[in-house]
Amino acid sequence: MSDEQVDTSRTVVKTYVPAYQKDEWREHADELDMSQSEFVRTMVQAGRRGFPEQPTPDESKETSTEETTTSDGTDTSDGLEQRVESVLTAGEYYSWDELLAAITDNIEERLDETLADLQEENVVRYSGRNGGYTLVT
Template identity: 65%
Template structure:
């Protein structure tokens, strides 16, 4: 186990899946610019959202008997607290970030990734740019 700068401990979780499934996860994580660990963590948390109680439980009433309830997210995507988690991960190194530096860390050069993705989609004929309509559209 390792201790994060905020005092939380991390531990590994091991599971076994068919080789084809691990490869699919690896490819999907790569497409999302995520590590395999980050991808699996995010997908598990997203999947758990459908199994959580409608109202947060009070301390001591946790469904797992652990004595505390898990924090819930107020992010726009229910069950996926990616932005909050990512902000904490970036800030966990103890450095100070101004707004622009933090934004740059969180967006991972999104403009470059969007440009590359649109070029790929246009090359494959799946998306086209319409000057007449002033934007991109699926090419069906």
């Protein structure tokens, strides 16, 4: 893609992290004399260098199982191992609950917001009578 085709407009990216993690990021950003946005953007870009490019959907169908397993046969296709390692830092300890919260990125809140959005878009409906959610058909 040439420089003329690159969209340089700004857009919002929203994520959820445990409060302690945000505090650590804010402190680190302050130490580096960076805004929080600049810090997160920089760290994400730096972290991306450590991950191989993702195949397109067509390419991933052709991927052998050897490419999604480690030498000991552990499945790494969901990236959980890397996510755990990225949360844990040398010399720091996290309780099970803290680690679970960091790894799941506050999934309950994300699910609640996603369901609200889908209901607003009339894609999903909640039925108290039936006791749950369903797709609108």
